[in-house]
Amino acid sequence: MRIFIKLCCRYFIIIDDIWELGTWETLKCAFVKNTLGSRIIITTRIVDVAKSCSPSSEDLVYEMKPLSEADSKKLFFKRIFGCEESCPDSLKEAANDILKKCRGLPLAINAISSLLATTRETKEEWDRVRHSIHSSKVKSDIIETMNYILSLSYFDLPHHLRSCLLYLALFPEDQLIGRKRLVRRWISEGFIHGESGQDLMELGEEYFHQLVNRSLIQPDYIGYDGKTEYCRVHDTILDFLIDKSSEENMCTVLKKQCKPNGIVRRLSLMGNEDEEIVEQLDLSHARSISAFGDIKLLPSLGRSKCLRVLDLQNCGQLRNHHIKDIERLYQLRYLDISFTGITELPRQIGELLYLETLVTSDGLRELPESTSRLQRLARLIVGCDCKLPDGLGNLMNLQELDCVGALHLKHAEELGKLTNLRKLKINLYTHGIEGNKLEESKEKLVSSLCKLDECGLRSLSIDYYLREKNGEEPFLPALGCIEEVFVYEQDISRISRWLASLPNLHRLVSYDPKIEQQDIEMIGLIPNLIDLTLSLPGTDDAGRFIITREGFQQLQNFELSGSRMGVLFEPGAMPRLKELILDDFIRKPKSAAVDFDFGIQRLSSLARLTVSLACYRSTAAEVEATEDAFKSMAEANPNRPILEMTRLYPQHMLRDEQIDMAGSATTPAVKS
Numbered sequence: 001m002r003i004f005i006k007l008c009c010r011y012f013i014i015i016d017d018i019w020e021l022g023t024w025e026t027l028k029c030a031f032v033k034n035t036l037g038s039r040i041i042i043t044t045r046i047v048d049v050a051k052s053c054s055p056s057s058e059d060l061v062y063e064m065k066p067l068s069e070a071d072s073k074k075l076f077f078k079r080i081f082g083c084e085e086s087c088p089d090s091l092k093e094a095a096n097d098i099l100k101k102c103r104g105l106p107l108a109i110n111a112i113s114s115l116l117a118t119t120r121e122t123k124e125e126w127d128r129v130r131h132s133i134h135s136s137k138v139k140s141d142i143i144e145t146m147n148y149i150l151s152l153s154y155f156d157l158p159h160h161l162r163s164c165l166l167y168l169a170l171f172p173e174d175q176l177i178g179r180k181r182l183v184r185r186w187i188s189e190g191f192i193h194g195e196s197g198q199d200l201m202e203l204g205e206e207y208f209h210q211l212v213n214r215s216l217i218q219p220d221y222i223g224y225d226g227k228t229e230y231c232r233v234h235d236t237i238l239d240f241l242i243d244k245s246s247e248e249n250m251c252t253v254l255k256k257q258c259k260p261n262g263i264v265r266r267l268s269l270m271g272n273e274d275e276e277i278v279e280q281l282d283l284s285h286a287r288s289i290s291a292f293g294d295i296k297l298l299p300s301l302g303r304s305k306c307l308r309v310l311d312l313q314n315c316g317q318l319r320n321h322h323i324k325d326i327e328r329l330y331q332l333r334y335l336d337i338s339f340t341g342i343t344e345l346p347r348q349i350g351e352l353l354y355l356e357t358l359v360t361s362d363g364l365r366e367l368p369e370s371t372s373r374l375q376r377l378a379r380l381i382v383g384c385d386c387k388l389p390d391g392l393g394n395l396m397n398l399q400e401l402d403c404v405g406a407l408h409l410k411h412a413e414e415l416g417k418l419t420n421l422r423k424l425k426i427n428l429y430t431h432g433i434e435g436n437k438l439e440e441s442k443e444k445l446v447s448s449l450c451k452l453d454e455c456g457l458r459s460l461s462i463d464y465y466l467r468e469k470n471g472e473e474p475f476l477p478a479l480g481c482i483e484e485v486f487v488y489e490q491d492i493s494r495i496s497r498w499l500a501s502l503p504n505l506h507r508l509v510s511y512d513p514k515i516e517q518q519d520i521e522m523i524g525l526i527p528n529l530i531d532l533t534l535s536l537p538g539t540d541d542a543g544r545f546i547i548t549r550e551g552f553q554q555l556q557n558f559e560l561s562g563s564r565m566g567v568l569f570e571p572g573a574m575p576r577l578k579e580l581i582l583d584d585f586i587r588k589p590k591s592a593a594v595d596f597d598f599g600i601q602r603l604s605s606l607a608r609l610t611v612s613l614a615c616y617r618s619t620a621a622e623v624e625a626t627e628d629a630f631k632s633m634a635e636a637n638p639n640r641p642i643l644e645m646t647r648l649y650p651q652h653m654l655r656d657e658q659i660d661m662a663g664s665a666t667t668p669a670v671k672s
Contacts, residue, residue, distance in 0.1 A: 001120075004605065005414060005519075009369065010034070010036040010038050010462075011031075011038045011039075011040075012038070012039050012040075013031075013039075013040050013041070014040075014041045014042075014043070015040065015042045016043050016562070017039070017043055017177070018044045018049055018053070018639070019044070019049070019069065019300045021048065021049055021052050021547070023049075023051060023371060024042065024049070025052075025548060026169030032446040033492060036075075036640065037398075038253060038285070040378070041063075043172050046567070049148075050524045057569070062182055062411065065104075065189045066103055066104025066105060066275060066485065067104040067105075067106060067109070069104075069495070070100070071104075072099050072102065072109055073095075073099060074100055075106060075110065075113070076095065076098075076102075076109050076112075076113045077095070077110050077115035078116060078238055078652055079110065079117055080113050080116055080117045091123060091126050092531055094126040094127055094129075095126070097130050097467060097477075098116075098126075098129065098478045099129055099317075100284050100302075100500065101149075102149065105146060105149075106451075107145050107146060107170055107234065107237075107582050108149045108556060110131070110215045110621075111149050111150055111153045111214075111216070111344070112149050112150075113215075114153070114213070114214045114215035114216070114604065115129065115152060115153045115156050115214065116129065117213075123650060127603050129152065133288070141637050146236060146240075147240055149472070150174040150236075150237060150240045151588055152242075153214065153216060154209065154244065156242075157214075157432070159193060159341065160192075160193065160207070161207060161210060161211065163250075164189045164207050164208075165211060165217075165241065165611030165614065166187055166210065166241055166244060166245045166248070166250050166251065167185070167186065167191070167245075167250075168182075168217065168233050168238070168241055168267075169238065169241040169242045169244075169245040169250075169251040169253065169268075170251050170266060170268040170288075170290045171233065171268070171290075172234075172268075172270050172292050173235050173238055174232065174291070175228060175232065175233075176220060176230045176231075176232060176233065177231050177233075178229065178230055179205065179227070179228060179229055179230065179231065180201075181203035181311075181336070182208065182231075182449045183201060183205055183207075183339075184201075184204075184334060184357045184379060185201050185309055185311065186204050186207070187201070187204055187356065187357075187607055188308055188309050188333035188356055188357060189288065189333035190308075191209065191311060192204045193408060197356050199399075199422065201400075201422075203505065204278070205227070206508060207233070208228070208303060209228065209486075211231075212228055212231065212450045216237060217231040217233055217237075217290055218231060218233070218234060219233070220232050223472060223637045224506065224507055224531035224556065225529050225530070226382055227310065231641065233296065239443055240664045243455075246596065247307065249263065249265060250266060251261055251265070251266045252264045252265070252266065252267050252268065252313045253268045253270075254267070254268070254269065254270075254273040254277065254278070257571070259566070260281075260611075261488050263282070263285045263539070264283055264285065264286050265285060265286060265287050265288075266284060266286070266287055266288045266289075266290075266309075267281070267283065267286055267289050267290070267299075268290045268292070269287025269289070269290065269291045269295055269298075270290065270293060270320070271290050271292065271293045271294040271295050275297050278297060278299055279297075279299065279609070281298075281299055283299055283303050283304045283307075284305065284306070285302060285306055286306060286307055287306055287308045287309065287310070288307065288309035288310070288334075289304065289307065289309070289310055289311070289316075290309070290311045291312050291315050292314070292315070293315065294315075294317060294318060295312075295315045296317045296318075297391050298312075298318070298322050300325070301323070301325045301326060301328070301329060302325040302328055304329065304336060305328075305329070305330070305331070306331055307329045307331060307332055307669070308331055308332060308334065309332075309333065309334040310323075310326070310329070310332060310334065310335050310336070311336045311476055312335065312336060312337050312340055312342075313336045313337075313338050313340075313359070314338075314339045314342050314641075315339075316339065316340060317341065318337075318340045318341055318342055319341045319342060320342055320343060320344045322342070323337070323342060323345075323346070324346065325344075325354075326330070326346055326349070327346045327348035327349060327351045327352065329352065330351070330352065330353070330354070330655075331354055332352050332354065332355055333354050333355060333356045333357065333358070333361070334357045335352075335353075335358050336357070336358060336359040337359065337360055337361050338360065338361050338362075338381070339357045339361060339362075340361050341361075342361050342363070342364070343361065343363040343364055343365065343503075344364070345360070345364065345366070345367065345368055345371075347368045347369075347370060349367075349368050349370055349371055349374075350369075350371060350372070350373035350374060351370070352370065353372065353373075353374070353375065353376065354376055354380065355374050355377055356376055356377060356378045357377075357378065357379040358371075358374075358377060358379070358380050358381070359379075359380065359381040359384070360382045360383065362383040362385075363383075364382065365385065365386060365387060366384055366386065366387040367382065367386060367387065367388055367389050368389065369389045369390065369391075370389075371389050372389050372390065372392065372394045372395065372670070373394070374395060374581055375394075375395070375397060376397055376567075376605050377395050377398060378397050378398060378399045378400065378401040379398075379399065380395070380398060380400070380401050380402070381400070381402050382402070382403065382404075384403045384404070384405065384427050384429075384463065385603070388404060388411065390410060391414070392404075392410075392411060392414040392415070392418075393413075393415075393416075393417030393418060394412035394417075394419075395418065396416050396417070396418070396419075396420065397420060398420060398421055398423075399420055399421060399422045399423065400422065400423040401418065401421060401423075401424050401425070401459075402423070402424070402425040402427050402630060403425040403426065403427055403463070404424075404425070404427070405426075405427055405429060405430055406426035406427065406428060406445050407429065407430055407438065407441045407445065408433070409437065409440060409441045409443065409444060412441045412442075412444035412445040412448060413444050413447040413448065414632065415445070415449070416444075416448030416451045416452065416454065418452070419451070419452065419455040420455075421452055421455075421457050421458045421466070422433065422456065422459070423457075423458065424452070424457060424459070424460050424461070424462070425460075425462075425463070425607075426460070426461075427462075427463035427465070427517050428462060428463065428464050428465060429463070429465050430465070432509075441581040442475045443642050444473055445476075446475065446476060449476070449479060449481075450477065450479070451475075452481070453479045453481045453494075456612065457481040459481065459483045460479065460481045460483060460484075460488070461482075461483065461484035461485075461607075462476075462482065462484070462485050463484065463488065464485055464486065464487045464488065464495065464549075465487075465488040465489065465490065470583055470636070472496040474494070478498065478501040478502050478503065479502075480503055480504050481504070482489075482505055483504055483505065483506045483635055484505075484506065484507040484508075484509075484609060485499065485502075485505060485507070486509045486511070487508070487509070487510040487511070487513060488511050489511065489512045489513070490510075490513055490514070490516045491513070492510060492513040492514065492515050492519050492523075493514075493515075493516065493518070493519050496506060496519045496522040496523055497522060497540040499522070499523060499526055499654075500522050500523065500525040500526050502526060503527060504528055504531055505526050505528065505605070506528060506530045506531065507527070507529075507530065507531040508523065508529060508531070508533070508545070509532075509533040510533070510534050510535065511535045511618075512535065512536070512537045513534070513536070515534065515536070517546065520545050520546075520547070520551075521548070521550075521551060523551070524547070524548075524550065524551020524552045527553075527554070528554050529552065529554060529555055530554055530555060530556050530557065531555075531556065531557045532552075532557070532558050532559070533558075534558040534559070534560050534561070535561045536560070536561065536562050537562065544566035544567055544568050544598075545560075545566075545567045545568070546567075546568045546570065547567060547568065547569045547570060547574060548570050548572075548573060549570060550579070551575070552573070553575065554566045554572045554576055555574050555576060555577055556576055556578045556579070557577075557578065557579045557581075558574065558577055558579070558580050558581070559580075559581040559583060560581070560583070561581070561582070561583030561584050561585075562583070562584050565602045566596075566598060567582075567597055568597075568599050568600050569597055569598060569599035569600065569603055570599060570602070571599075571602050572602070572604075573599070573602065575602060575604055576605050577605055577606055578605055578606065578607045578608065579606075579607065579608045579609075579610070580606060580608070580609050580610070581601065581610045581611075582609075582610070582611045582612070583610075583611075583612050584612060584614050584648060585611055585612060585613055585614060586627075588668075596626070596629040597629075597632060597633065598636065599633075599635035600630075600636075600637060601633055601634075601638075602637075603637065603639075603641075604638075604639070605639070606637055606639055607639060607641050607642065608639045608641055608644070609630070609633075609634050609643050609644070609646070610631050610645075611642045611643075611645045612645070612646045612647075612648050613626055613627065613645065613646070613647050613648060614649060615648060615649050615650045615652060615653045616648075616649045616652045616653075617654060618652075618653055618654065619651055619653065619654050621669065623647065623653065626646055630643065630645060631643065
């Protein structure tokens with residue numbers, strides 16, 4: 001308890017990017033004033049805001065200075081060549097002139113160096129950029145300088161990438177934007193033009209990563225496959241995009257009490273708009289409507305006959321009546337109602353003959369029968385509990401389907417007709433399927449999946465759950481398209497040999513499995529396993545898994561959670577492991593760190609160690625000893641991996657009086 005009090009009363013907090021004078025007045029009420037050395041740092045671009053946050057008796061405002069010449073060069077050359085020494089002498093004069101124009105602004109340096117990194121390393125190309133900067137009429141104002149350099153990066157883009165970038169003006173500041181969501185929208189807007197037979201999703205993802213590589217969007221969360229899953233737009237770049245998209249009448253972001261002039265082509269609603277203005281908008285030419293956050297009102301959809309994209313993701317206030325006229329949007333290509341309160345689609349949904357992408361909410365329990373008439377539907381994302389209509393095989397253009405109960409006989413048969421599928425997720429739940437009917441479904445499913453594998457299915461993800469009486473071995477063959485398997489509450493020894501036979505299995509997640517040492521060894525034989533998550537049931541088993549050098553040769557991410565069971569890495573184990581996560585960890589060292597050595601120091605490629613400690617019914621001394629043990633292991637690793645530790649349930653740590661009453665501090669840990 002002593003540690004918990006200390007953490008609550010002494011703090012170091014950073015509040016980033018305050019814009020308004022009143023914001024700090026509201027926030028400061030949440031902080032306890034004390035003399036224990038607590039510190040709060042606030043960042044802002046507005047001098048008056050900075051002064052208002054500083055105590056009147058002291059001048060604690062620190063004005064950030066531009067980067068020095070040396071640091072500017074370091075940042076500039078690192079992006080292009082790795083270091084200044086690798087820059088050809090013929091380019092150094094141009095580089096120095098360009099850096100002077102950047103005036104030490106990190107974002108400007110990053111933008112211009114990213115632009116140059118994508119061009120040929122020739123003096124002519126560098127001089128072109130250099131002279132274009134010198135010929136500008138840029139004022140000395142920092143914002144003007146920044147906008148001009150962003151303009152250079154923008155106009156250096158090919159036209160198709162300019163449209164993709166400007167489109168990001170529709171998203172709110174600091175919004176986390178999913179890569180797949182963005183690419184699907186680009187496709188529906190007509191921004192992605194491939195050659196005949198080319199996969200537009202793959203091409204759109206290339207566009208996405210080009211923008212990341214040019215530092216025009218910021219990557220956020222790298223998946224196990226090495227791809228950027230999400231992105232953000234720096235607020236300075238977002239301001240530039242909003243202005244540029246407004247100039248070109250591409251996107252309309254409503255401001256309070258301000259009605260836009262001209263035709264609205266793409267509308268962004270963020271919940272702070274005047275309802276009367278929204279109702280009065282002329283949306284007869286609108287191609288897309290995007291809603292974010294606490295939206296309670298949508299424009300009448302019946303007025304938007306040209307609409308191609310309707311994205312309502314995460315608008316939890318929306319209900320069924322908000323989309324009552326949707327079947328009248330005959331041009332609609334993209335519909336996303338995920339994470340909303342919408343539980344029904346209109347029965348006439350099949351009239352949307354141009355619909356390409358349909359992403360539904362988890363609350364949707366059934367797709368209308370008319371869905372099977374959507375001949376152009378390429379991407380269908382539904383919850384695992386959603387009942388799909390008969391005639392699933394009619395959707396011949398489907399390329400992505402997530403998720404389908406594949407052991408229902410009609411689905412098992414229909415899947416084999418979807419020969420254009422490239423990405424498929426199925427679940428193998430057997431509830432309500434018995435005897436001969438189950439066996440027939442299995443046979444049909446095997447036949448369909450083998451056919452899809454031959455026709456070019458690239459990624460198959462499986463939610464695997466079979467009851468004990470369904471046999472000892474899995475019935476699926478070792479298909480090359482199987483990339484992900486999620487196993488639920490199962491004796492994993494029943495399928496571990498099958499898992500080891502899968503040539504392209506990249507990700508394995510197991511929830512509450514019964515698992516033994518020999519199963520770990522078998523899983524370690526999966527040839528191309530990159531990501532492994534074992535979420536174990538809470539037990540009092542104080543044993544540990546032993547990871548030898550023989551298995552897990554390709555594994556890069558390993559997460560072990562929810563058990564007192566530990567792990568021991570022998571020398572040479574998991575040679576490519578970059579990230580180790582021990583989540584909800586409740587195993588306590590018996591003494592010092594002697595029997596608490598997991599061998600983390602032997603992981604030769606480890607870059608990050610993340611540990612969350614469950615403090616429930618543990619003493620402060622036990623928690624501190626555990627933290628010290630992990631610190632020692634991380635420091636002993638030659639790579640010096642980043643160590644992140646957090647405490648779970650610190651309010652439930654044993655107080656001194658509880659220890660005295662119990663007579664012991666060794667009460668077994670229990671998962672809260």
